[in-house]
Amino acid sequence: MLDELLKSPLFDERVLSKLAQLHKFILAQNIWQHTLLSSSSFGSKMQEYQMGRLGDRELRIFSRYGIIKTDCIFLNLDRQFDYLLSIKRCNGDKVYLFTDIEDASKIDIAHLYLLDEKNEEPIDYQLYFHPYRIYGVNHLFGLTKRSVVPYQPFLDIDGLKRVNRKHEEEIESDLKSDNIWRHVKFYNTLIDFCIVSEVAFHSFVLQKISWSKTYEETVQLIDELRASLKDIYKMIGLDTIELLRDWLVTKAEHEDSNVTVHALLRMMKSNERLHLKGKLGLSMLFLEMAEILRRAAEFYFEKELNEENKVRGKWYFDWFMKEQFGTVRILDDPLPKTEFIRFLGLDYTLRAKIYVEGITEYGFLEEIFAGTHAIQIINLGGLFVEGKRKGINFRESLQEDQRLHLFSFVLLDADRQDNVRVLKKAVLDGYFFGIFLISEPDFECGNFSPVELYTAFCNHHKFEKDFKKFKAEMDHIKSGKDFFNVVNRLHNQKLNKSKEWGKALGKFVYQSPQKKHRLFKFVQQIITSLQCGYERHKQIYKVDPDTGTLTEK
Numbered sequence: 001m002l003d004e005l006l007k008s009p010l011f012d013e014r015v016l017s018k019l020a021q022l023h024k025f026i027l028a029q030n031i032w033q034h035t036l037l038s039s040s041s042f043g044s045k046m047q048e049y050q051m052g053r054l055g056d057r058e059l060r061i062f063s064r065y066g067i068i069k070t071d072c073i074f075l076n077l078d079r080q081f082d083y084l085l086s087i088k089r090c091n092g093d094k095v096y097l098f099t100d101i102e103d104a105s106k107i108d109i110a111h112l113y114l115l116d117e118k119n120e121e122p123i124d125y126q127l128y129f130h131p132y133r134i135y136g137v138n139h140l141f142g143l144t145k146r147s148v149v150p151y152q153p154f155l156d157i158d159g160l161k162r163v164n165r166k167h168e169e170e171i172e173s174d175l176k177s178d179n180i181w182r183h184v185k186f187y188n189t190l191i192d193f194c195i196v197s198e199v200a201f202h203s204f205v206l207q208k209i210s211w212s213k214t215y216e217e218t219v220q221l222i223d224e225l226r227a228s229l230k231d232i233y234k235m236i237g238l239d240t241i242e243l244l245r246d247w248l249v250t251k252a253e254h255e256d257s258n259v260t261v262h263a264l265l266r267m268m269k270s271n272e273r274l275h276l277k278g279k280l281g282l283s284m285l286f287l288e289m290a291e292i293l294r295r296a297a298e299f300y301f302e303k304e305l306n307e308e309n310k311v312r313g314k315w316y317f318d319w320f321m322k323e324q325f326g327t328v329r330i331l332d333d334p335l336p337k338t339e340f341i342r343f344l345g346l347d348y349t350l351r352a353k354i355y356v357e358g359i360t361e362y363g364f365l366e367e368i369f370a371g372t373h374a375i376q377i378i379n380l381g382g383l384f385v386e387g388k389r390k391g392i393n394f395r396e397s398l399q400e401d402q403r404l405h406l407f408s409f410v411l412l413d414a415d416r417q418d419n420v421r422v423l424k425k426a427v428l429d430g431y432f433f434g435i436f437l438i439s440e441p442d443f444e445c446g447n448f449s450p451v452e453l454y455t456a457f458c459n460h461h462k463f464e465k466d467f468k469k470f471k472a473e474m475d476h477i478k479s480g481k482d483f484f485n486v487v488n489r490l491h492n493q494k495l496n497k498s499k500e501w502g503k504a505l506g507k508f509v510y511q512s513p514q515k516k517h518r519l520f521k522f523v524q525q526i527i528t529s530l531q532c533g534y535e536r537h538k539q540i541y542k543v544d545p546d547t548g549t550l551t552e553k
Helices: 002-006 013-029 039-048 056-064 109-118 133-143 157-174 178-206 215-236 238-255 259-265 278-301 318-325 334-343 359-368 392-403 417-428 443-447 450-461 467-476 480-491 499-510 518-530 534-540
Strands: 072-076 094-097 124-129 352-356 375-379 407-413 434-439 541-543 550-552
Touching: 002 178, 002 238, 013 178, 013 215, 039 056, 039 124, 039 133, 056 124, 133 178, 133 238, 133 278, 178 215, 178 238, 178 278, 215 238, 215 278, 238 278, 259 278, 259 334, 318 334, 318 534, 334 534, 352 359, 352 392, 352 518, 359 375, 359 443, 359 499, 392 407, 392 417, 407 417, 407 443, 407 518, 417 434, 434 443, 434 518, 434 541, 443 450, 443 480, 450 467, 450 480, 450 499, 467 480, 499 518, 534 541
Parallel strands: 352 375, 352 407, 407 434
Antiparallel strands: 072 124, 541 550
C-alpha cells in the first residue's frame, strides 16, 4: 500500500506546497489546538505509550536529519526568531529554519549542533512537537533495529556517552537505506496533513476550542484555515483519504486490537481520552488522526463515511448494527451511543418507565424492582385523563419515552375505561412501545385468587389464617374493596389498600414456587425487554392493542 500512497495526489508538489503554507499560517497565528510537546514532554509521552524514550539529544539528531519534523523551535538569539515555519532536508545534512519574519536570514541548524557539540557558545533553543509526531517515531521504530535504553539516567557518564554514540551510529546506519527515506517522506507528509486538518477540525472531534487570542478571533482564523484546506482535500480526493484512514486504523489495531473497547473509549470526554496510557492510548491517538481525516472529508465532500471501527470491516455487520443500535454510526448521536453501552451491559441509566394508577400497584412494582436504577415507576393516579385536557400528561410522557429510547410499561385497572381508551389510542397512534397489562376488574381480583390474597394478607400482618371462615365469605369478593371488607370483618381491622399492601403482594409473587403467576410473567417480559436493544425490539416487534403484548411484525 505504501507505493500506492507515495504515488497518490497527497505527494503532488502543489499539495505539499499548500500544506507548508497552512502550517506556516497556523504557526504565525498561534492557533494550535493540541498542546505542543517539548522534547522532555515528548519523551515522557513515549514512555506513557510504552515506546521507550527519546531524550532531547536524540530528538535533536532526528530533527537535524529531518527524520522527525519539528513543529516549533524557540531560539535564544540576539535577534529574535519567534517561530519555525518549516524544516526540510536538502544539500546533504543541511536543514534550514524559516521564520515568520518575511526577510529573515536562513540559519543552518547543523551549525547550531556543531557549536553545541564543541561547547563553543552553545545556542539555547528548544524543540516542540505536535503529539501526532509520535506516529512518526512509532513508524520509524517499526522499520529500524534501533534500541531504546529505558534506564539511561542510571548509567554512569561514560556509559551514557557510549550509549549515545551507539545510538548515533545506529541512526547513521539506518539513514543509508533508501527504503527508510521512502517511509520518512510518507509518514512526515501524512502527519503534516493530519496536523493541519486537526487544527481545522479539532472541535468536530474533541468538542472544544483552545485560544491564545480572543475566542472570536481564534474561531475566525480556524474558519479561514478550514476554507483554505478545502482545496487540498479536493486535490487529494476521497479515495486517497480512505486509503490513509485505512492505514492509520491498521496501525491502531496493530498496537491494540480491542476494537469494541476503542469504540467505547471514544465516547469518553476528550480530556480523559487524551490521558490514556500504554498501547491502548497509542492506538487511540492513531484513531483520532483517522477520525480527523474522516470529519474533514465528510465536511468537504458532503458524504457520510464509515466510522473507524468499521473501516476494515472486522466489526459488527451493518444489518446487526441497524437492528441493535438503529444506525451503523454510533459516535455521532447520543441515542446510538446509549444503545451501544446498553448492549455491552454497561448502562446504569434509566431504560424504562412503568406507569400505574394506584398506590398498591406502585408498592408491588417497587418491591419487585427494588434497587433497580434502570426502571422508573410512576403513579399517575388520575392523570391518564385530566380535566378537559384528556390524556395530555400520559401521552406527552410516552412521546418523551420514545425520544429517549425508553421502554414504556403500563399496569392498569379495567374498571377505569376512560384510562383504557387513552392507553389504546396511544398504541394505535404509535406513541406507545412496550407492554401493558389491564387487570379485570382491578389489580387484586384481576391477578390473584381470593385464597392468594388472603394468604398474602395474613403473612404480611402475621394474622392466624382462618380459611374456613374466609371461604364462607369468598363469594362476596368481586374487587379489592370487597376483599378488604371481608378480611376487616374477620380480623376486626380497619385496613385498606396501601403501598405496604402492594409490597406484600410483590413478595408473594416473587416467592411463588411455581413462577407461573400472571404478574410474574409480566415482570419477566419487562426484564427480557430491557436485556435487548430498544431499536432492535422496535424494528422486530409491534404492540398488540388488544392483548398489550409484543408480537412480531
